Amino acid sequence: MKINYINYLFIHNPRDIYNKTIIHELLKFKKTGLIKNLGISIYETKDLNILKKNIFEAIQLPLNIFDNRFLDFIMKNKKYLIFARSLLLRGNINKKVINLPKQNKYNFLKNSIKIFCEKKNYQDYFELTFAFLNYFKARIFKFVIGFQNYQQIKILDKYANTKPISKKNINNLIQLIQKSKIVKDIDLRNW
Numbered sequence: 001m002k003i004n005y006i007n008y009l010f011i012h013n014p015r016d017i018y019n020k021t022i023i024h025e026l027l028k029f030k031k032t033g034l035i036k037n038l039g040i041s042i043y044e045t046k047d048l049n050i051l052k053k054n055i056f057e058a059i060q061l062p063l064n065i066f067d068n069r070f071l072d073f074i075m076k077n078k079k080y081l082i083f084a085r086s087l088l089l090r091g092n093i094n095k096k097v098i099n100l101p102k103q104n105k106y107n108f109l110k111n112s113i114k115i116f117c118e119k120k121n122y123q124d125y126f127e128l129t130f131a132f133l134n135y136f137k138a139r140i141f142k143f144v145i146g147f148q149n150y151q152q153i154k155i156l157d158k159y160a161n162t163k164p165i166s167k168k169n170i171n172n173l174i175q176l177i178q179k180s181k182i183v184k185d186i187d188l189r190n191w
Contacts, residue, residue, distance in 0.1 A: 008083075010039040010060050014047045027055065039083070043187060045069050051080070060144065062086035064093065065113070065132045066100070067186045068174055074139050081141035087133060088126075088145065090188050095124045101185045109180040116176060120169055126155060130162040135170050 009026070016022050017040065029035045039058030040050055048070075051059065061070045063084035074082060092099040098113065100106040113125070122128040133143060147153050165173070 005033055006035050008037045008039050008058050008081075009035045010041045010058070010083075012041050014040060014042055014050050017050050017053060023055070037081070039081075041085075043189060045073075048073060057081060058083060058141070060085055062186075062188070063133070063136070063140070064089050065129055065173065066093075066177055066182055068177060069183055069186070071174070074136060077139065082139065083142045083144055084133070084136070084140045085144040086188060087143055088129060090146075090191075091148070093125050093129055095126050098125055100182070101191050105185075106180060106182060109177070109182060112176055112180075116173060120165075126159050127162055128165075130159040131165040132170065132173065134162055134164040135167075137164065 009029075011017060011022070011026070026035065026038060030038060037057040038055055039060055040047075040056050041060040042048065042050065043062070050056075058081040060083040061073075063070060063074070064087050066089060067086065088094075089098075098110050100110065113128075116122075117125065117128050120128075122131065133140075145156075
């Protein structure tokens with residue numbers, strides 16, 4: 001890779017924290033300076049307990065308009081650098097279409113989000129998503145976004161500087177999402 005050190009190395013599977021060999025080796029690499037910061041990638045709120053191990057400087061977690069399970073942590077956090085991922089729900093939030101698990105179960109939610117966009121003058125779901133994310137910009141160290149092709153990268157040019165959603169509107173959006181109880185089905189590993 002032609003680098004002298006790794007700035008952030010994340011443990012991808014939270015269960016690996018209990019493997020003493022893995023942790024010992026990572027801490028050894030950190031002590032030598034090969035790894036500057038250790039992080040943990042989490043999927044469930046119960047995984048936040050792993051932070052008690054006190055060996056991490058960074059945490060990677062999902063954040064998007066449908067997955068707001070970690071908002072309390074994000075808002076209260078003063079210790080860890082937060083990397084937010086799954087911003088577009090792994091490509092399931094598109095410009096004009098949203099794909100959710102158990103589609104029929106969440107038709108009402110999808111329709112409610114469509115009406116919300118129209119009422120609040122968001123031209124599409126990308127604009128709503130980036131307005132949502134930009135609300136948290138001061139609390140998120142890095143946003144991690146994946147692309148499958150160059151055309152998708154152009155999304156950033158158009159939407160990255162979208163004006164953040166207002167506090168009132170974000171509260172309305174969060175209430176709308178929480179009423180739907182989608183949190184039970186939002187873990188992308190189960191899709």
